[in-house]
Amino acid sequence: MKQTLPQIFQLYFRNPSFRILSIIFFLSALISKWLYLAHQTWWAEDVTTVLFIVTLWLTFYMGLIVKRQLANHRASLLPGYRRQHMMCFFVLYLIYVLVIMLWRDGLRPMIEITEHAQQGILAACLLAALGVTWIGYLSMGRIFIYFYAGILIMAKQTLYLLDIFEQAVYLKYILSAGSLLLVVGLAVRLTRLKEDHFEYGYLLAWPPRKYIVDQVKASQSISNIFDPWLKIFRVKRAPAIPPYPRDANLFVRSRHWDYVDRMSIVSILFWMTVAAPLYMLFIQRPEMEKFFRNVYTNFLLLTMTPVLVALGSQYKRITYWGYDLLKPVKKESYVKERGVVVLRTLFSYWIVFIVCLVLIPNYVFKPEVLHTLKFWAFFLLTGTFSFLTLTWIAYLGCESDSKRVVIHGIILASLVLIYFSLMPAFSILEMVMSNVVCLTGGVILTKLAYRGWCEQEFV
């Protein structure tokens, strides 16, 4: 029995993605602390942003991993399996939480914070982390994206959150209680997890096609939430996919491949009708007034979320591209049509985000902003930047040399980070120029991606 724990730990750290995320996690915690001690406070804060993003992905991943370990016949049939795996999970989680707690000095140099506020922040972070772990456990990838966006918004408003925690000291107790509830709930659920439970199917199954079957099972109950909206908007679930319109133009042809995934229009409508009013109510609170001091701070949210969603919806289908090619359609034509699908998805999500989170609130609360050129340049820039990012990722998707992928990945991530940090300070000229650069870059990358994907093996 003694040898089980090292074996289980091995499962975590032999997992390539988990290993990379953990390395970045520990490194950034270390570097940020070191930078702070070396009085490079501005850089320390930037590195902690990395830490923050990695932590979110890490908690999500941990939820996935623990489920993967326990959504298994072994959990019910191997002696001591469940107990040992759960123990390992909570111990590991605790270690990561302790690292964050030890790091917390990273916040101090930027602003004056009281002990209460800091505890409040930590409690909030813990609750958010556990929430994300739960989402990972339930394999609700899509919801994670929205949650992620929400957390990013909140994260940007640290200063205002600090005020809240200063004033309402009791809040941290409520948040801690919430965390405890989530921990206990997870433990109970894991102890009882059997194949009958809806969340048994899991993301990252192997082989990749099994993942889709499992994911469908897991998300079936989630999609049932949308049924009332289907009725309201009178959207009919189509019974069958119509034949491929061979003689139509590129745009119409591409809709054929998107037929099944286009159900997401319902989720868009869902979020618009539910999220937008909630959002309006939320931002009317006096603390949130400062939220709009600078509309340009939401750059990251507005550009990255549509990209992630567009990629996410295609990732599901990617294992079937090989089968799609068996249909009477030329590979070049297919790649073009797929490209159109991805771009169209990106565009639709971008429009929804920009309208819901920027246009409408500003129209209601600060209409004068809408008359400035800067605003519209910004507006366009969110679109072109997403376009650039997406095409870059698409291009990297067909790159087989892992070194080049890593280098490109680092360049892209740095670009995102730079733009995200510096956006509020951009002048109109800089925004317009960025627009042009992004657009041209995007177009070039589209061509490169197209050529690359034509050469790809679709298995």
Added chain:
Amino acid sequence: MSIKAKYYFTVSTSSGVPIYRQIIDQVKTHIATGRLEMDVFLPSVRQVAKELVVNPMTVSKAYSLLEKEGVLESVRGQGMKVHKTSVSKKDLEKREDQMVPLLKEVVTKARQLSLSKEKMAALLESLWKENKNG
């Protein structure tokens, strides 16, 4: 001297006859033709099962049925011994029954090939002589 089961028994899983019955029939046939002589020890259940790749319980069932009929005798510590080589009248009927399906096929084929009964009898004679010598 141990007998290798593989050389004495063959089992077919696609035949409708249960395996234990196939073994029983083959033991009896070997005894009748003299291939298995009296007081010879048959291989153990485990050995037969291993060589024929069948469940030992099947072999065990065949052996115990043969023992019940008195064809085999169980000797403590040594295994199953061939007990009887003499053939009773009842056995004769059984053995004839075994030949009937084969002979039916022969008759059908002979008719198809337009071979007369006398021709067939002559063929049988010469083949019988050959088998005896060889």
Added chain:
Amino acid sequence: MDRYVIEAKDISKNFGAKQVLDQLSLSVPAGSVFGLLGTNGAGKTTLIKCLLGLYKISRGKIHVLGDDPWDFMEATKEQLGYVPQSDRVYPWLTVKELIAYTASFYKHWNAPLIEKLIKEWRINPEEKLGVLSEGEAQKVSIILSLGHEPKLLVLDEPVASLDPAARRQFIKMILQIVSDRECAIFFSTHITSDLERVADQVAVLKEGRIHFHGELGALKDEVKRLHIRSEQQLPDDLGLGREKVIYCESSAGEAIVSVRGFKKEFKDIIEATCKARVEVEDLNLEEIFLELNR
């Protein structure tokens, strides 16, 4: 409790509106090799998962090795081995690491046996699980279930992806286990020729119930196909009773009838009642399965 390793009484299982198992009863004697036959979708995998406590049954009682499978004691788990239909985990682990990982949960682990099997079945222990073919992955699954030398081994379509040579190795291995020690083996399969060799008990699962349950030899003695030739019209039940007739196909003066519960006297009975000539055809397990599933 010692006589039967698995005892299921009137168990039912449904997924929503779909009733998969319907008041099914089953008992597996200790030390037997038990084969479960059934068409695709008949519910073999569901039955196995219910018996092992992976699914919750909606009604009925199950005892496996004297214990309730929904909440096995650790001691029971030490005696139990399971090979699922497909078991793909952790593609970046090697075979050796998976073995070490599995072994760490058991008090008793026969490492030399595992090593021997790995060699015999020609598996490369340094190979990553992700690159194994379906057949190799299945072999690894089977080997893993044997390490702790369980008293009960449950396998779900264990040879579906194995080539004939590998299947033969598998059968030999099962027979080796059965003759070496006390171990009951319960497996579901389509491949009837393997069952013919190795099983002493079979059960046929159809429409959520067990349609036959008993010794293989008895099944083959009881289910026969009769070729009947008669001048006169043949009654539907051939004078034997309706429940005995499985299927009847007839045209002028000739009929092919499959029956269950066959006894030697039937031939004479039919010949007398219907003034017919009857030939009795023995059926192998595959034919029996087809007849029972008409």
